[in-house]
Amino acid sequence: MEKNKKLISGVLCLVLAVAIIVTTSMNFLAVREVPYPMMGPSVSEVKMLSDWNPNLKDTNGDTPVYILKGEKEGGSMLILGGTHPNEPSGYMSATLFIENAVVEQGTVYVIPYVNHSAATHNDPGEGNLQYFTLTTKSGERTFRFGSRATNPIDQWPDPDVYVHYPSGQQLSGSETRNINRAYPGRPDGNLTENMAYGVMELIRNEDIDIGFDLHEASPEYPVINATVSHQVSMDIASVGCMNLLMGGIEMSLEQSPTNFHGLTHREWGDASDIRAAILMETANASQGRLRGATTIEQVLGGRDKCYTKSLELGFLYVPWEEVGHPIEERCGRHLEGIKQYSLAHNEVNPEEPIVYSGVPGYQELYLDATREELDGTHLAKFLM
């Protein structure tokens, strides 16, 4: 009798375990499908990053590169979203650019999910959302909320200590899967280094003049509402930053530290002839260690009661008002930044300008919205 009881409870536990494994496995497999932007008016071609680094072909590190070509020859610009797919304003700004930009002169390369692999999973322990849905012009569209680092299914295990190539800088082993510590990358390296190498090859082969890497940071992180620029582009960055400030956008400007390696704003400038290497940070309420419960309001509305408390305690590096930092403000900052820095680039390089229109900026995305629309609702109006 006792034996039978044990057998029955064992079988029940096994059945329950199998049911949980099957259900959650199907869920984890489904998130490997990343929703891509639709083809905007200037998209002339969609290539893959493997066109610049063939090692990426048929891997989860390969990712679409949208090419927006103007009618007139001009300079060339690169925009990266999704360096960290847990920072939604990066890939949402890239998506907004692809679906709205009308490029008149020059060529713009946009990679919405530069670490494609990182968009296919979530960080264990962080309790993040997997998806969020917006009602766009074409109906409901679902977007992924991913991870900061390459999916361990694609690159595993991490070493105990990550040694950056070629500087030899040491970081925590998990940073091995962070593409923004992997530049300039190498073709005989791991998947993340190969992705970084693909971006570097794109920059070198397409003679990119100005490159943007769009990020978010937790509100308690010191570098926030900020632009970080390589020393080669401090002239362009200074002019652009002043124009942003005059337009009412709080923005600090920092020069890329020379002793911190692997980041876009350092290695793009060091390892290529790029004229401007610029990284921008906005405030993401869903990212920090001080944040409250995971909600859609936190991710898209940028509101969190824990951060309201943290502001009172003096822990934040950004202003924190009741409105929070909604996705409209964060994407507005990025897209306005791209506009102002590219205009500054055109002033410095009048023979090879990059001219585009149609992309909503800070005014259209944020200032023109009503308070109730500041949760992705207003931003969705600019998506196809």
Added chain:
Amino acid sequence: MSIEFITFIVMIGVFLAGCFAANLPVGLSMVLSSVSGIIVGGFIGGLDLTLLDALRHMVEGMFAYVDTILVITCAMVFMKAIEKSGTLDAIASVIIEKFHKRPAIMLCLIMLIIMFPGMITGSSTACVLSAGSIMAPVLMMMGVPMLETASILAMGGLLGMIAPPTNLPAMMIGAGIDIPYSGFELPLAMMTFPLAFAFALMFGYKYVKNMNYEEVQAKLNTAGRKEFGFRIYLPLIVAVVLMVAAKMIPAFSIGMPLVFLISAVVAGFCGYKVNLAQVGKESVNSTMAVMGILMGVGMFIQVMTLTGVRGLIVTTCISLPGWALYVAAAISIPLFGAVSAFGAASVLGVPFLLAFLDKEEIIVASALSLIASLGDMMPPTALCGIFAAQVVGIEKYSAVLKKCLIPCLIVIAWALLFIVFANQLSFLIL
């Protein structure tokens, strides 16, 4: 009362009830606690979760500890393999023969050997289960009681994890505000080696100073050395070479689990016969409970983060003024370490570093990592305590934790001193 606070209370209550009232295994109690957190903080708290979301969060959280579990299991395979091959006895007898005349130096040397795997790999478990298992018989043969031996192993494991050149908690804390892992060597050395030698002497000196060598010599098992000669040491040499090679030449980095498994296989051919399949089975059996705890802990942290409990804890801890902030760091980081020392470094270490941002950040990050290491002595995970007890054969690891209480308090006080005088100690950063 906020929903986060209620969720926290319910989770802790269910965990304690599971452990003490229902006598369930710790891992299972953590699972039940996580389920209660999802119900209260998620469903009742209005987080708009589906049942699939809840399952996904619980399964996803467990993946945080897959690597740790692999290291622990493989280290246990290595330990059992070198025990059965006779390598352990051989090394113990050699060390005693060579160094018995200088007991204090021998104790310090033994402590350094225990710390070595942690200094190279950043793992306290690696210290206790590899070098610790080799040194434990040496200490016990010299007359150090089991409990004191386990305490030396446990404290050696903690300090080995923090000692330079590899300190993962410091790397994690530094990465939180983008400090490269450079300039940490001397501060970390100052924080760990003096304490390590002091603890080795504190626990062992009174037993070894009057050691009767003839008596001890009679107990030494030198048969393996005589029968197999130099090759009996090969498993250990292979492990050390692979660890050091990974550190010196990153291309050789094959990961700690593989280092331990290769060395265990080598043990199978270098001494007495080892049935590797049997060793594997025994190792998995003896680490099963810890695996369950770690999986439960992963789930627990994910639910805490999801429901806002983590934010509540972190904000409360760092919101204290002046001196209370030091007290909060001293208490909350080790307490949070109950779920994982690395978790404590990442979740609380970074906010505390930000709170102490007016001080020299490398010194502060190093000191916070030292405090975070104590998480490995905090139940229910208490990896150092559990494995130290297991290596020497003590049934209840709580005795080891009790014995290590004063050293742990000394570690905290030492770390706090470094934080208080961080600016004055900035000369240590080279």
